[in-house]
Amino acid sequence: MSTSDLVNIVAREEMQNKTRIKKILENPLTFSLFLLFMMLIVNAFVVDNFFRIEMRNNLVTGFIPIILDESSRLIIVALGMTLVTAVAGGQDISVGSIMAISAAFCGLVLNMGEYRTDVFYNPLWLAYIVGLLGGALCGAFNGFLVAVLKIQPLIASLILFTAGRSVARLIAGQTIYIMNPVYRYLGVQIPGIPIRTTIIVSVVVIILVALIVKKTGLGLNIESIGINSSAARLVGINATRIKIATFIFCGILCAIAGMMVSSAVQSVNPDEIGRGIELDAILAVALGGTLLNGGKFSLAGTIIAAYTVQTITTSMFAMGVPADQLNVFKAVVVIIIIVTSSEVFKGKIKRLFAKRAQKKVVASNAMGKGVTQ
Numbered sequence: 313m314s315t316s317d318l319v320n321i322v323a324r325e326e327m328q329n330k331t332r333i334k335k336i337l338e339n340p341l342t343f344s345l346f347l348l349f350m351m352l353i354v355n356a357f358v359v360d361n362f363f364r365i366e367m368r369n370n371l372v373t374g375f376i377p378i379i380l381d382e383s384s385r386l387i388i389v390a391l392g393m394t395l396v397t398a399v400a401g402g403q404d405i406s407v408g409s410i411m412a413i414s415a416a417f418c419g420l421v422l423n424m425g426e427y428r429t430d431v432f433y434n435p436l437w438l439a440y441i442v443g444l445l446g447g448a449l450c451g452a453f454n455g456f457l458v459a460v461l462k463i464q465p466l467i468a469s470l471i472l473f474t475a476g477r478s479v480a481r482l483i484a485g486q487t488i489y490i491m492n493p494v495y496r497y498l499g500v501q502i503p504g505i506p507i508r509t510t511i512i513v514s515v516v517v518i519i520l521v522a523l524i525v526k527k528t529g530l531g532l533n534i535e536s537i538g539i540n541s542s543a544a545r546l547v548g549i550n551a552t553r554i555k556i557a558t559f560i561f562c563g564i565l566c567a568i569a570g571m572m573v574s575s576a577v578q579s580v581n582p583d584e585i586g587r588g589i590e591l592d593a594i595l596a597v598a599l600g601g602t603l604l605n606g607g608k609f610s611l612a613g614t615i616i617a618a619y620t621v622q623t624i625t626t627s628m629f630a631m632g633v634p635a636d637q638l639n640v641f642k643a644v645v646v647i648i649i650i651v652t653s654s655e656v657f658k659g660k661i662k663r664l665f666a667k668r669a670q671k672k673v674v675a676s677n678a679m680g681k682g683v684t685q
Contacts (some may be wrong), residue, residue, distance in 0.1 A: 341613050344599055348620040351627060359630045372506050375626060383622035384514035385569040387615055389589055390596040391521050392562030394614045399534040399558045400458050401606030402465025403594050409476025410450040410563055411570030411586030416483040418443035418571050419490060419580035428489040436494060444567045450476070451563020455556035473590070480582035487581045490574075499575025510572055517568065522611060531609075534558060538606030592621050 355362040355375070365374040389407050396404045421439040423429040432439075450472055457468035472479075502509055525531035536544040537551045545551050566586075573585050598604055599620065600613030628638050651657055 341601065341610065341616060344601070344613055344616040344620060347599070348616060348623060351620060351623045355623070355627050355630075359627060362630075367506065370504075370506055371501055371508070375630065377508065377511075379619065379622050379626050380511045380514075381508045382626065383618050384508075384510040385572055386589060386592050386596065386622060387514050387618045388517050388565050388569045388572075389586075390593040390600075390614050390618050391517065391611060392565035393590075393593040394597050394600070394602050394609050394611060395525070395534060395558050396465065396562045397597055397602055397604060398538045398606055398609035399555055400465045401538055401604075402458075403590075403597070403604070404454060404465055404469040404559070404562060405590045405594075406450070406454060406469040406472035406476055407562070407566045407593055408586030408589045409472045409480070410447050410566040411573065411589070412477050412480040412582040413450055413472075413483065413570075414443040414447040414567035415570040415574035415580050415585050416480040416582055417446035419484055419488050419574065422490055422492075422495070423488050425485055426488070427486060428491065430491045432492055432494075440498075440571065443571050444564055447563040447565075447567025447570070448560050449563070450566075451560040452556060454563070455559030458559065459552045459555035477582045480580075480585075484580050484582055487579060487583075489579045491578060495575055495578055497575070499572045499577070510576070513568070513572065517565065518611075518615060521565075525611065530554075535607055535609065538603075539608075592618075596621050 352362075359375065362375045365372060365376060367373070389411070393404060393407060396402075418439045421434045421442045422432050422436070424433040454465070454469050454472065457463045457471070458465050461468075498509055498513070500509060501507075505512075525534075533544070533549050533554050536547075536549060537554055541551045569589075570585055574580050596614050596617040599617035600610050600615070602609040602614065624641060625638060628641060629635075633641070
């Protein structure tokens, strides 16, 4: 084998390595994992005992369990937001209000209009079912507006975003308190289990959503409709039915998250449950690599991004940053996402890699010719 052949082989291997690196960098999970890894590294040096985990009152505690606990509601809501974004090409900003409405339905069944109750007037399982139905009803309303009336998702969900908490206040009548300790099982801990129930529920929801999306063909249908709804309809996919079903599914996930929040505080306060979570959910969806204009989505990316967002929030609190200044740091992350996801930025990065690869090839060819001569 001549020297020129060796040079060409080396150049070909370098090109293949460049291609692999390029694919890794273009993977939506790369940025999310990198940001999460950087946050953990920073916290290891800035926050005292960040990775310390201990047992207190028969419950695993520490910064990591807190992040897993606090991010559980966000993950459940963000999964629903991911599917809605993929199928409809827009975001459902009413997820926080749906959480409040579902919690109000659940509380109403349990306390039957009383301000404070220590006993359940109806079975707890019935209250959970009613809460889930309330979330499904809200999702069906949004889905009807988007799929049937062809209203943009942002505008359609603006109705419940604006009026949803007032509806929840009408359902609950007032801020109610449910002091039965059994009610805390969903949002805090089941006696004898050292892990918070919220973490367990979020893992179960993740598994169920992944199975439904991957094993039933729903994920492919959602992507097809999000990419080209007309083409999907031509191949026999009922876009209207899939869109409505996706919004209903998102509403059910929001209901689960809403009842988890209500259970954790043993009360139903429509003005506070789920407030601001829609912004974190959209951030997690965007950060996770889901196309905000519909089509391809990544459940794994959303989950990792949700943990990243909650890690940022928890870290800022641990470092003493006031709550009213947290949005500044989140705004920086949003700016980075917008810039890096823009077509102009991607085009410049691709051209930069192409120029470097071309220079490598030219240099290798020149070296090979020189050796031959």
